[in-house]
Amino acid sequence: MEVFRNWTNEHRQQFRKRNIAVQHRLSETGLFTDEALANLLDRHPSSKLDVMTMGSPDGPYPNALQDGDPRGCSGKVLIEAAKAGRLWINVREAMNIYPEYKRVLDMMYGEISERTGIRRFNAKGGILISSPTAVVPYHCDAKETILWHIRGKKRFYAYPATSQYLPDEGYEAVVLRERDEDLPYSPSFENNAEVFDLEPDQMVSWPLNAPHRVENQTYCVSVTTEFSTFASAFKNGVTVTNGLMRRKLGMNPSWYRDSLPAKAAKFALGQVLKKTPMYEQSLRDSFMTFKVDQKQPGYIVNMEPVLRHF
Numbered sequence: 001m002e003v004f005r006n007w008t009n010e011h012r013q014q015f016r017k018r019n020i021a022v023q024h025r026l027s028e029t030g031l032f033t034d035e036a037l038a039n040l041l042d043r044h045p046s047s048k049l050d051v052m053t054m055g056s057p058d059g060p061y062p063n064a065l066q067d068g069d070p071r072g073c074s075g076k077v078l079i080e081a082a083k084a085g086r087l088w089i090n091v092r093e094a095m096n097i098y099p100e101y102k103r104v105l106d107m108m109y110g111e112i113s114e115r116t117g118i119r120r121f122n123a124k125g126g127i128l129i130s131s132p133t134a135v136v137p138y139h140c141d142a143k144e145t146i147l148w149h150i151r152g153k154k155r156f157y158a159y160p161a162t163s164q165y166l167p168d169e170g171y172e173a174v175v176l177r178e179r180d181e182d183l184p185y186s187p188s189f190e191n192n193a194e195v196f197d198l199e200p201d202q203m204v205s206w207p208l209n210a211p212h213r214v215e216n217q218t219y220c221v222s223v224t225t226e227f228s229t230f231a232s233a234f235k236n237g238v239t240v241t242n243g244l245m246r247r248k249l250g251m252n253p254s255w256y257r258d259s260l261p262a263k264a265a266k267f268a269l270g271q272v273l274k275k276t277p278m279y280e281q282s283l284r285d286s287f288m289t290f291k292v293d294q295k296q297p298g299y300i301v302n303m304e305p306v307l308r309h310f
């Protein structure tokens with residue numbers, strides 16, 4: 001089976017340089033039906049399962065994702081909850097753990113390698129199961145990420161990876177894991193958004209770290225894949241150093257202003273800093289604030305925040 005339906009030479013030239021959308025055939029594998037997913041969820045370890053909902057739509061971080069307790073629900077109930085509630089479920093690494101899904105992941109990246117000439121990827125892939133009203137807040141990913149949308153409809157908004165949309169301090173917070181992957185948002189950003197109305201079996205790919213957000217229009221199933229490249233590892237190493245310089249030393253460093261030799265020195269330093277308590281201390285604890293309960297109308301019941309220790 002060929003994964004892509006309408007890959008062109010233009011896609012080849014623009015891959016990771018521009019935002020592109022391409023049609024694929026992942027739904028034909030039969031691995032993403034509700035039945036297959038319920039079965040998968042029943043096998044999946046809760047340490048690699050995120051069940052999230054969205055917070056207030058106001059403030060600098062609108063709709064920030066909140067962690068729920070993923071334990072104690074059957075796959076069937078989780079699928080029902082995704083259809084009825086306001087949930088964003090990430091079955092992390094599902095595409096790597098199970099052989100039938102891994103075969104598909106290898107096909108996806110095999111075909112990208114073939115079509116772009118880029119060889120090794122070591123991609124990780126998660127499956128996203130999300131509610132008709134779910135949104136993903138404005139954020140960026142610290143690795144090279146692709147969204148393979150499979151079922152339902154969602155609107156995807158992509159923004160330029162420039163200092164206005166991706167400020168130094170915001171990206172440092174992502175790399176230091178201070179607050180998930182959220183970035184501060186302003187409605188004025190919409191002037192420069194590129195919008196994709198994703199149909200079933202359509203993938204969208206964007207340049208490294210380009211901020212984006214998503215609004216679901218129906219119940220949705222998608223796959224998200226990420227991989228590291230030298231470019232992403234280099235930038236993240238520099239960013240660890242910059243983030244700690246700002247936070248521990250009160251300085252005002254900038255990825256955008258630094259020369260290449262300065263970045264190279266900071267990258268080397270970042271490799272050392274990552275092994276020190278300075279870096280460890282900046283990593284945030286994660287708290288679960290709700291659980292899924294099939295007796296509630298939206299399948300969500302709030303609880304006292306509990307530290308996620310798994």
Ligand SMILES: [Fe+2]
Nearest residue numbers: 140141145212
């Ligand atoms: Fe993302």
